[in-house]
Amino acid sequence: MAENLLEVKNLKKYFPVKAGIFKRTVAHVKAVDDISFVVEEGETLGLVGESGCGKSTTGRTILRLLEATAGEVIFEGKNVMDLDKKEMRAIRRDMQIIFQDPYASLNPRMTVADIVGEPLDIHNLAKNKKERNEKVREILENVGLGAEYMNRYPHEFSGGQRQRIGVARALAVDPKLIIADEPVSALDVSVQAQVVNLLQDLQKEYGLTYLFIAHDLSVVKHISDRVAVMYLGKLVELTDKKELFDNPMHPYTQSLLSAIPEADPKKKKDRIILEGDVPSPVDPPSGCRFHPRCPKAFEPCPVKEPEFKEYGDGHYAACHLLDQ
Amino acid sequence: MSKEALVEVKNLKTYFYTEEGVVKAVDGVDYEIYPGETLGIVGESGCGKSVTSLSIMRLVESPPGRIEAGEINFKGTDLTKLSEKEMRKIRGNDISMIFQEPMTSLNPVYTVGDQIIEAIMLHKQVKRKEARRQAIEMLQKVGIPLPEQRVDEYPHQLSGGMRQRVMIAMALSCDPQLLIADEPTTALDVTIQAQILELMNSLKESYGMAIMMITHDLGVIAEVSDRVAVMYAGKVVEYTDVDTLFDDPKHPYTWGLMNSIPKLDKDVDRLEAIPGSVPSPLNFPEGCKFNTRCPLAEGKCFDVEPPLEDTDGGHMVRCWRYEHLEEIKKRGERIYEDRGVQK
Ligand SMILES: Nc1ncnc2c1ncn2[C@@H]1O[C@H](COP(=O)(O)OP(=O)(O)OP(=O)(O)O)[C@@H](O)[C@H]1O
Ligand SMILES: Nc1ncnc2c1ncn2[C@@H]1O[C@H](COP(=O)(O)OP(=O)(O)O)[C@@H](O)[C@H]1O
Ligand code: SF4
Ligand code: SF4
Ligand SMILES: [Mg+2]
Ligand SMILES: [Mg+2]
Numbered sequence: 001m002a003e004n005l006l007e008v009k010n011l012k013k014y015f016p017v018k019a020g021i022f023k024r025t026v027a028h029v030k031a032v033d034d035i036s037f038v039v040e041e042g043e044t045l046g047l048v049g050e051s052g053c054g055k056s057t058t059g060r061t062i063l064r065l066l067e068a069t070a071g072e073v074i075f076e077g078k079n080v081m082d083l084d085k086k087e088m089r090a091i092r093r094d095m096q097i098i099f100q101d102p103y104a105s106l107n108p109r110m111t112v113a114d115i116v117g118e119p120l121d122i123h124n125l126a127k128n129k130k131e132r133n134e135k136v137r138e139i140l141e142n143v144g145l146g147a148e149y150m151n152r153y154p155h156e157f158s159g160g161q162r163q164r165i166g167v168a169r170a171l172a173v174d175p176k177l178i179i180a181d182e183p184v185s186a187l188d189v190s191v192q193a194q195v196v197n198l199l200q201d202l203q204k205e206y207g208l209t210y211l212f213i214a215h216d217l218s219v220v221k222h223i224s225d226r227v228a229v230m231y232l233g234k235l236v237e238l239t240d241k242k243e244l245f246d247n248p249m250h251p252y253t254q255s256l257l258s259a260i261p262e263a264d265p266k267k268k269k270d271r272i273i274l275e276g277d278v279p280s281p282v283d284p285p286s287g288c289r290f291h292p293r294c295p296k297a298f299e300p301c302p303v304k305e306p307e308f309k310e311y312g313d314g315h316y317a318a319c320h321l322l323d324q
Numbered sequence: 325m326s327k328e329a330l331v332e333v334k335n336l337k338t339y340f341y342t343e344e345g346v347v348k349a350v351d352g353v354d355y356e357i358y359p360g361e362t363l364g365i366v367g368e369s370g371c372g373k374s375v376t377s378l379s380i381m382r383l384v385e386s387p388p389g390r391i392e393a394g395e396i397n398f399k400g401t402d403l404t405k406l407s408e409k410e411m412r413k414i415r416g417n418d419i420s421m422i423f424q425e426p427m428t429s430l431n432p433v434y435t436v437g438d439q440i441i442e443a444i445m446l447h448k449q450v451k452r453k454e455a456r457r458q459a460i461e462m463l464q465k466v467g468i469p470l471p472e473q474r475v476d477e478y479p480h481q482l483s484g485g486m487r488q489r490v491m492i493a494m495a496l497s498c499d500p501q502l503l504i505a506d507e508p509t510t511a512l513d514v515t516i517q518a519q520i521l522e523l524m525n526s527l528k529e530s531y532g533m534a535i536m537m538i539t540h541d542l543g544v545i546a547e548v549s550d551r552v553a554v555m556y557a558g559k560v561v562e563y564t565d566v567d568t569l570f571d572d573p574k575h576p577y578t579w580g581l582m583n584s585i586p587k588l589d590k591d592v593d594r595l596e597a598i599p600g601s602v603p604s605p606l607n608f609p610e611g612c613k614f615n616t617r618c619p620l621a622e623g624k625c626f627d628v629e630p631p632l633e634d635t636d637g638g639h640m641v642r643c644w645r646y647e648h649l650e651e652i653k654k655r656g657e658r659i660y661e662d663r664g665v666q667k
Pocket of ligand 6: 373506507
């Protein structure tokens with residue numbers, strides 16, 4: 001079995017909600033509320049869930065772009081939360097992030113060569129300007145952009161090309177883990193496939209490990225080895241992708257899968273239509289957070305929180321039904 | 325089809341005159357919508373889906389926009405010829421529209437009730453009290469819980485899904501014959517999208533109206549459409565009934581779109597990616613507008629734009645070489661191969 005590259009243990013991230021003239025904290029957004037999972041070396045773990053459930057916050061907290069409220073993030077045996085500034089900088093080389101919006105995440109005043117070269121400078125990975133440019137050229141070629149693009153600015157590129165620049169920047173420092181936060185969501189359908197294929201090729205080529213965040217379940221199914229499903233700051237299910245799609249245990253996963261419109265007009269799905277909206281993470285429902293919308297809720301659900309635990313070979317879920 | 329079309333769009337051209345040049349957003353579009361059916365319009369961002377629908381509503385911002393040529397026949401009247409005053413009677417009454425981002429089309433300073441009541445009073449001869457009663461009834465029909473209470477709330481107090489329900493309530497309050505829905509679920513989560521699509525389907529049945537559903541999501545298209553128009557670079561490139569389109573896509577672009585999305589029920593190692601990106605409408609290529617990305621392009625494709633042609637009992641395709649694609653499909657080969665990482 002593969003080694004765990006990343007272990008996330010009881011991670012929490014609460015954001016204060018401030019109000020009044022003295023901006024006192026009156027409540028907390030429990031964006032990530034006690035989640036645990038591991039990412040094995042060389043695998044792609046997909047993280048899915050609806051808007052606002054805490055996916056991006058999870059990714060950012062792991063990288064310490066946000067400070068965790070509680071919990072541990074262990075990368076190659078070291079607790080990232082305990083590292084000082086210098087150690088943190090070293091470890092950032094190994095953990096990179098790609099953002100959703102290729103328009104907003106690149107500095108419009110920097111050339112492509114500088115965008116991709118900047119992380120090389122930060123980590124002193126090139127001896128001189130010539131070597132730096134050589135490296136940048138090589139990386140750009142690897143993501144399918146020719147050297148002729150080096151002195152152009154981000155606005156001169158299409159969405160798909162900009163996302164390639166984002167990927168190139170992340171790759172520049174030769175990382176081990178890439179957290180990809182909705183890397184294809186903002187792209188046109190016909191261009192999404194280009195970036196998905198690229199990420200898969202690079203993974204093979206460099207033995208990369210991915211935490212792939214998305215709300216599109218079919219893309220997640222295509223690219224992941226295992227998939228974790230998140231709802232209102234909690235993990236509700238995590239397992240092998242085939243198992244998750246063939247045999248979802250959690251009622252939320254079941255309804256999420258049934259809700260996806262499939263590109264096949266002959267297929268009339270048996271939909272589980274959920275009632276109501278996703279509740280606010282400021283004051284999440286008691287007991288099981290899914291209970292106000294769950295078609296299968298029963299007595300313990302509003303009062304007791306189900307435990308996230310293993311039900312058979314690496315299949316984790318949190319639901320009282322499974323203990324019946 | 326023997327039935328008479330409710331809407332018939334003929335050679336519609338809508339251009340924008342900008343500083344950088346003429347944006348040919350819609351450049352010769354033809355389709356029909358029949359009473360009670362759903363026409364799906366699918367294509368990537370910028371291909372002219374929204375401008376087509378805004379043209380039907382005569383809501384294209386002018387200047388810089390202008391309907392350059394063509395006809396939009398609605399029950400025999402050419403909408404492009406109507407005055408703004410005549411158009412106002414049709415908008416919201418015979419034809420209604422809902423948008424992708426409901427927040428931009430709801431007025432934040434009025435309660436949702438006031439906005440629906442105003443729409444009702446504008447088109448129906450009823451007193452305010454009756455209009456309010458009807459507004460509450462509509463909110464209930466679109467599945468808003470506690471409608472008597474919600475009617476007095478402001479848009480920001482509602483979630484995205486509820487706002488879209490309010491938009492639908494407003495759009496349907498005057499019993500339109502055509503509802504234009506421009507990406508109505510794109511901003512919503514899948515579980516909420518499922519609710520809204522189900523709602524639209526059931527309302528369509530009970531109201532017997534026609535729907536023009538605009539989306540970039542082939543899943544949504546498959547789910548709701550009777551017939552589909554695939555758009556690329558301001559033109560319809562393929563146009564047929566939904567089953568035929570998914571069984572037998574004949575245009576290389578449609579084929580590419582279908583194979584570039586992963587399927588839940590079928591695993592492939594590698595997606596077929598269409599290379600490149602949509603050309604800028606400021607400088608579309610000569611000949612077929614898909615020729616910069618099409619692996620089948622050759623000779624004529626670079627010089628002459630192909631017409632939208634009936635290939636087989638109403639299956640319309642705009643491609644010189646669709647028969648060639650048929651052969652490739654028969655051999656079970658891929659047409660889009662990307663080079664992958666070089667090294
Ligand atoms: N800086 C912040 N301050 C306060 N609340 C925040 C902050 N960042 C995120 N949140 C809240 O935390 C919750 C989780 O947000 P997050 O961005 O992680 O969601 P997500 O799952 O990535 O959603 P999406 O699919 O929309 O990207 C949301 O309720 C969000 O409003
Ligand atoms: N007000 C405007 N001024 C200039 N160009 C416009 C305007 N509105 C739309 N366009 C252009 O028209 C083309 C088609 O746009 P649109 O119909 O909105 O595309 P979509 O298919 O994504 O709905 C795009 O290139 C867009 O940039
Ligand atoms: S614990 Fe109860 S409410 Fe939660 S998912 Fe299971 S059955 Fe539904
Ligand atoms: S006409 Fe030529 S370039 Fe255009 S889609 Fe057909 S084969 Fe491709
Ligand atoms: Mg996010
Ligand atoms: Mg649009």
